[in-house]
Structures are given as C-alpha cells and as structure tokens.
Amino acid sequence: MKKEIAVIGLGRFGGSIVMELHDMDVDVLVIDSDENRVNEYQEFSTEGIIGDSTDEAMLKKIGIDNYDNVIVAIGDNIQASILTTLILKDLGVKKVTSKAQTAHHGRVLEKIGADSVIHPERDMGRRVAHRLVSSSVVEYLEVSHNHSIIEFSANQKFENKQISDLTLREKFGISIIAIKRDHDIIVSPDANTTILDGDILILIGTDEQLGLFEDKMDRLK
Structure with missing residues (x-):
C-alpha cells in the first residue's frame, strides 16, 4: 500500500520535498494559500488544495487525519506554522513533521506536539x-x-x-x-x-x- 503524505507550504523547501516524494512514487497532497504555487506543483502531486492551513474545518473536510505524515513546510509565517501544527495534532494526524525557522520556533513546535522538527537552514x-x-x-x-x-x-x-x-x-x-x-x-x-x-x-x-x-x-x- 502506497504511503500518503501531505505537504503544507510550497516554498523552496516544501516544493523540493514534493518533487522528491513524487520521484519516490509517493502519493502527495499539496496545500498552499497561493494558487500559483499549487498549480506549479500540480504535476508532482495527486491533489492540490488552495486554502488556509489554519482553517481547521477545511483540514477536517479533506480528511487530513488519514495521511501517514503531514509536512508543515511553512517558511515565512511562524504563527501559521505553529497554529497549523497544533491543529493537525488536535485532529489526530499520525505524524506531523514541522519546519522550524529558528531554535526558539523549533522548541515551541516540540512543546505543542510536533513529532519531528527539522531545521533545514541550520x-x-x-x-x-x-x-x-x-x-x-x-x-x-x-x-x-x-x-x-x-x-x-x-x-x-x-x-x-x-x-x-x-x-x-x-x-x-x-x-x-x-x-x-x-x-x-x-x-x-x-x-x-x-x-x-x-x-x-x-x-x-x-x-x-x-x-x-x-x-x-x-x-x-
């Protein structure tokens, strides 16, 4: 059975993850508030959602808790990154992997329940x-x-x-x-x-x- 992974945030980091997962034959759902970014990665994903990842109702509607891993790759909005991570854990997502911009950001993500925190720039x-x-x-x-x-x-x-x-x-x-x-x-x-x-x-x-x-x-x- 194929793994299903969702990537939230399609900046350079999130986008590169999507393309790598596509090459590994993984089903990928992409979510971003920017329509152009979602369209850019359409060929590398099984489904694209244009929306706000802090919208709990939207995440619940698309069945985000059914995914094996959700990557929070939001790079330019720490508040949205933290809130998205928190909502995903509240919705029962099995594994949440969140990108941290700073060491302090990373500690906050760990405290609110992120299963894995990555620091790509560091x-x-x-x-x-x-x-x-x-x-x-x-x-x-x-x-x-x-x-x-x-x-x-x-x-x-x-x-x-x-x-x-x-x-x-x-x-x-x-x-x-x-x-x-x-x-x-x-x-x-x-x-x-x-x-x-x-x-x-x-x-x-x-x-x-x-x-x-x-x-x-x-x-x-």
Whole structure:
C-alpha cells in the first residue's frame, strides 16, 4: 500500500520535498494559500488544495487525519506554522513533521506536539561548515542533540589497514557503522575488514568526539 503524505507550504523547501516524494512514487497532497504555487506543483502531486492551513474545518473536510505524515513546510509565517501544527495534532494526524525557522520556533513546535522538527537552514549551515573545515568530510548529519554522523574519505593512513588497527573507538570514542565502497555499502563491518583506496567511512559519535577526530586528521595531512 502506497504511503500518503501531505505537504503544507510550497516554498523552496516544501516544493523540493514534493518533487522528491513524487520521484519516490509517493502519493502527495499539496496545500498552499497561493494558487500559483499549487498549480506549479500540480504535476508532482495527486491533489492540490488552495486554502488556509489554519482553517481547521477545511483540514477536517479533506480528511487530513488519514495521511501517514503531514509536512508543515511553512517558511515565512511562524504563527501559521505553529497554529497549523497544533491543529493537525488536535485532529489526530499520525505524524506531523514541522519546519522550524529558528531554535526558539523549533522548541515551541516540540512543546505543542510536533513529532519531528527539522531545521533545514541550520542543518545545511552545519554541513557546509564541516566540509569547509575538513576537506576529508564529504557529508554531515546531526542525529540527536549532541550526536552526529559524518562521511569521511579514507586517506592514505587508512588504506590497507583493518578496522581493528585504526583503534578509532579507543582513541576518539567513535565507531565505523558502514563503509561506502564503489556502488556498494558494507553495513556494520567487522573488525577484520580492510580499508581500501576510495572507501568512504560512515562514522558516528558525539559532536566533540567527531570534532577531535577531524582536527587530528587535518593535522596529519
């Protein structure tokens, strides 16, 4: 059975989610107060609604509570974002994912019941910063308040060594949870796995632990 997802707010962020979901063959309902935006994403959605997402009666009428996930991607009106999130939870929507503009906005969304809060601008800033500071970091993802995952391009000091020889857990407290090799992914590699030229190591640890690791690797270049 196909997943059904609704996206409220069709700015750049909301619009990009709609197109990605369409490519993943997900049924998408789009809602925006701007008719032009709804028309723009018509070909990527199964249904488009022109309306005010703070109108509880309208949301109830279209059966918003039947959707597996509702994305509140409103970017220019914090009050509407908060009120929409609150109404969706009151209507019994299974999962509400809301976009936050600021840290304070995010805390409010969490307090009123958003199941997931995303900070796209902040997260993108952090990802870019990590790439700028460490040329070996090819990707960065925050997974909790103080834990993150990085994709690290193995340098010559890693090549042809087994994971056990690297002693990353002992030295830094971080773990290799997967290895990207060509077009394959080695999940939960064992200690005897040998690192090869071109491998991308997927590492998890606290922000402090990963920071120390990145600093050490940059100094060794």
